[in-house]
Amino acid sequence: MASPLNRNHHLKAMEKTAMGEEEVAPIGHSNSTYVEKCIQKFNDWHGRKNPLGLCEDEQDRLAMSLSISDFLEMKKVLKIDEDEKFPRYCYDVSSTTLTIQRMPSPIHEQVMSTVAGGFSAVQASLPTNYRRSIQIVTNQVFDEFDGRHDGTEKIPDTAVQITDAAGMPRVRFILEVGLSESYEMLVHDAQTWLEGNNDVTLVMLVKLEENPPYVCPVKDLTDEEFEHLKFPDRKSINVKTFALEGDYGPATYMGLAWVGEISGFIEVWERDKLSGMAQITAAGRINLFNLLNTQSTLFTLRDFMELPVEGDHKVLINWDDYFSNLGINICQLAAYRCRQMRKDRAGKDDIRDADYEP
Structure with a gap:
């Protein structure tokens, strides 16, 4: 476990985000004034208080500097382990940073679906005992990290778990x-994993x-x-409101860009056998x-399991599945x-995400 953070380091509490608007979690009691401030910061961000005063990164992601002991205290007060609707989060012990994210955008989610589809297709081709040993999971917390990452908790976008012959996933x-x-x-995520x-x-x-x-x-x-500008009522705004200037953006309305042009790249990372x-x-x-x-x-099932x-x-x-829906x-x-x-x-602070159930 990492040693508690230097108090000067606590002053570096910052914020940063992906989509969703959810009910504000109740504040419990903490013996730490700093933890109470972090909880209040989370509640203000989660409840979208003064959202127009935040930069765009802060709208989507909240990052706070927390020692591991303060992180565990915050988890206890907010009952994070018991709340299935708590936003996605990562605690990185190497940088003593807690990052909390809103729900991912449709553009982000579709990548997850496309990659998972590739694994699902090859999984379906296997004999039953091998097929059942493969699990494609999302929104699961992983905390089995070693070395300087011991104490880290991460929720990957997608993970593929394989149960070995000893019954260990x-x-x-x-x-x-x-x-x-x-x-x-x-x-940094790749290095941590x-x-x-x-x-x-x-x-x-x-x-x-996004450009x-x-x-x-x-x-x-x-x-x-x-x-x-005479914007329409909120409930009248939908995908048909916007014009795509190109196949992959920008998306505009009233001459204003609400999404830039989308591009991207892929990298696959591995562990060097020597270092x-x-x-x-x-x-x-x-x-x-x-x-x-x-x-x-870019890989086969044999990269992950004996077959x-x-x-x-x-x-x-x-990737045609991805591009066909990208617009x-x-x-x-x-x-x-x-x-x-x-x-x-x-x-309107009283408007909450209908999908959130405290």
Whole structure:
């Protein structure tokens, strides 16, 4: 376990986010004034108090500097382990940082679905006993990390667990996707998984990029200037409200961009056999859009498990499935952002995410 943070380091509490608006968690009691401040910061962010005062990264992600003892105290007070509706989070013990995220965007979610589909297809081709040993999981907390990562807790976008002959489930493959997350954050994820958990064989990073990066186009308008635009009612805003300027964005409405043009790339990371450090595989960086009209394979099931049955059992990922929906997913994100803007402008704190059940 890491030693408690230096108190000066506590002053570095910051914020950063992916989508969703949820009920504010109740504040319990903590003996630590700093933990109470972090809980209040979380509740303000989670309840979208003063959202127009946040930068775009802070709208989607909250990051706070916490010693491991303070993190455990915050978990206890907020009952994080008992609350299935608590937002996705990661506690990185090496940097003593707790990061909490809103729900991912449709663009982000569709990558997860596409990659999982590749594993599901090859899984279905196996004999029953091998098929049942494979689990494709999302939204699961993993905390079995060693070395300098001991004490870390992470929820990957997607994980593939394989139960070995001794009946032990072992996480072998990790997918991490980033739209609001920086490339550097994704690389840190890969390093954490590969250098902190010896069971993990490969980590796939998918970095999505938005050009230009999103800034709410009416953020700096006065109330009078905004009213002059005559935006429709929040409930009238949907995917049909927006025009796609290209196949993959930007998505605009009233001449304003609500989602920029989307591009991206893929990297697969592995553990170096000599140093034990994370490194990019020989495939290098792959432009995501070069995979249009292809079924790509960057690994096989044999990379993750022993298979006595014949064949390579390549994991074929059909990126056509992703691109066929990308335009509508971009418009979904645009509609979400625009509706959130209407809520934030109205300041209606009583409007909550209907999917959240405390």
